[in-house]
Amino acid sequence: EVQLVESGGGLVKPGGSLRLSCAASGFTFSSYTMTWVRQAPGRGLEWVSSITATSSNIFYADSVKRRFRISRDNAKNSLLLQMSSLSAEDTAVYYCHVRGVDGFDLWGRGTLVTVSS
Amino acid sequence: DIVMTQSPLSLSVTPGEPASISCRSSQSLLDSDVGNTYVDWYLQKPGQSPQLLIYALSYRASGVPDRFSGSGSGTDFTLKISRVEAEDVGVYYCMQRIEFPLTFGGGTKVEIK
Numbered sequence: 001e002v003q004l005v006e007s008g009g010g011l012v013k014p015g016g017s018l019r020l021s022c023a024a025s026g027f028t029f030s031s032y033t034m035t036w037v038r039q040a041p042g043r044g045l046e047w048v049s050s051i052t053a054t055s056s057n058i059f060y061a062d063s064v065k066r067r068f069r070i071s072r073d074n075a076k077n078s079l080l081l082q083m084s085s086l087s088a089e090d091t092a093v094y095y096c097h098v099r100g101v102d103g104f105d106l107w108g109r110g111t112l113v114t115v116s117s
Numbered sequence: 118d119i120v121m122t123q124s125p126l127s128l129s130v131t132p133g134e135p136a137s138i139s140c141r142s143s144q145s146l147l148d149s150d151v152g153n154t155y156v157d158w159y160l161q162k163p164g165q166s167p168q169l170l171i172y173a174l175s176y177r178a179s180g181v182p183d184r185f186s187g188s189g190s191g192t193d194f195t196l197k198i199s200r201v202e203a204e205d206v207g208v209y210y211c212m213q214r215i216e217f218p219l220t221f222g223g224g225t226k227v228e229i230k
Contacts, residue, residue: 044210045212095167103169105169107166108166110166
């Protein structure tokens with residue numbers, strides 16, 4: 001089955017860290033740029049970070065730069081997001097997303113990250 | 118960063134009637150080298166992840182009904198629903214992917230009268 005499954009969300013205290021994972025299946029993971037998109041409660045979609053197929057290029061939103069680190073393991077079909085120095089503004093559902101040519105577009109169900117004391 | 122501005126904020130539509138959502142970008146999304154305009158449209162139904170409707174300005178994604186269409190050029194784009202159905206409720210987003218950071222419009226909430 002073609003799918004993305006996120007995990008690793010939860011409740012974390014301000015200033016804390018969390019690592020999100022995304023397991024991909026059903027497509028050639030190693031061929032695609034992978035992306036994290038987040039959505040704060042009741043808010044719109046916000047792009048967080050993207051990593052190209054071979055990890056040669058990595059991009060971050062200014063709001064997470066120097067605090068988040070995206071990586072991937074093509075052998076394990078896995079995408080990671082290491083988040084640190086978390087604040088309430090990082091509270092959101094984090095989606096794993098892949099986009100290819102000709103309209104190939106896949107989202108996970110998301111994992112909720114709540115930053116609260 | 119490219120700013121994507123959507124209007125209206127919300128829309129209440131009678132089933133069977135048409136609907137139109139606008140999106141404007143702060144700079145051109147046309148890649149003249151390849152001739153593509155890198156604007157996409159997504160629908161996020163209540164409680165679900167976003168789903169792609171239209172990509173590269175006017176191409177319907179797989180499985181998307183032909184009542185959805187995308188048009189526009191350069192910096193002004195429109196998503197049209199020819200006859201709204203009950204299943205079309207949710208929030209619609211435009212998104213640019215011509216350059217990083219990728220940016221989304223603020224969303225248009227569509228509800229049924």
